[in-house]
Each structure stands twice: as C-alpha cells, then as structure tokens.
Amino acid sequence: MKIAGLVLAGGQGRRMGGADKALMQLCGRPLLAHVLARLAPQVAACALSANGDPARFAAFGLPVLPDSVPGRGPLAGVLAGLLWAQGLGAEALLTVPVDTPFIPADLAARLSPAPAAAAWGEARHHLVALWPVAFAGSLAAHLAGPGDDSVRRALALAGARYVAFPGETDPFLNLNTPEELAAAARLMPPC
Structure with a gap:
C-alpha cells in the first residue's frame, strides 16, 4: 500500500509565545x-x-499545503493532504502533528489498514491517524456544510478504529509549552 505523510504544522503556539511550532528548537533542531x-x-x-508564507519552510524541501477550506481547523489541512496524496496515487495518508517528535518508527505499519488513529492509555490522538485517500470526497462534503469540525467526528465518519500503543511514556506526547519542550529535551538521546 502506498502511503503519503502529512505533518500538520498547526500555526503559532499561543503558549509558546506565538512562535511557529514547526520551527521551535528541540536539541538544536526544529521540531519539524x-x-x-x-x-x-x-x-x-x-x-x-x-x-x-511557505518560504519559511523552504529549507525542508517539502510541498507546503495551505488549508483547502479556510477556517475549518485541522480537518481543512487533512483534506488538503488527502487531495495531495490522491494526486500522488497513494492509497492512504498518515497525519501527525508537528509537536509530536516521538512518533514510533513503525507507526504506519501499526495503523494499517486505514482508517485508524492512535491511542495511548485513555488518550486518543485523533490527528495521529491513517486516512484512506478515498475519504477525501466525504470529508470535503462534510466541510462544505455547517457542523462539527472535530477530528474525532471525521474519524467516526470514516469508520476509523483506534490502535493502542503500549509503553510507559506516551509516544504521541505533544509539546504545547516551553516547559513541555524542556521536558522533551530530557527524553531525547544526548543532544
């Protein structure tokens, strides 16, 4: 199965002093x-x-996809990613937030087949998900109308299941504050 990957940048982190989360430094390298x-x-x-401005990410050499439906939150980014993946001939799209630097090296394999999302303990990580590219039309129709913009709702519409990831530390730990960024640095191998 051909899988494309999408990192959801999420804009500026309010609790990170308004800095671009994707470019925040962790052990001397951007989170991205x-x-x-x-x-x-x-x-x-x-x-x-x-x-x-996509130019701020030029050093990474990636396509930068703006939201396909402005004002609809992360699902607009997921839809843009699904349409991009469709153009590549991919069958699925793996999405991860930019502030989750500890995603497992076998995430795609463990979430396959699509649709599926990650869970750790009682926590559901809705944006750590494997989406079928064929869901693009349904998601576009959902976003064209009023209603629930939650990723959880979209996963339910797609018929996603949750895959549990065991371990003492949440591999989908997301970094939303300077304190969490500092704690993450202590979890990294020596920087």
Missing part, C-alpha cells in the same frame, strides 16, 4: 526536523500542512 526524521522512512512522500 525531528518529526520528519521519524515519518519520512515510513511513507512514500511527505508534505507539510501550513498556512501563511
């Missing part, structure tokens, strides 16, 4: 670099979902 190092070996191609 850490996520790509784990994601790229698992997929045929990678892109970045981000709004604003």
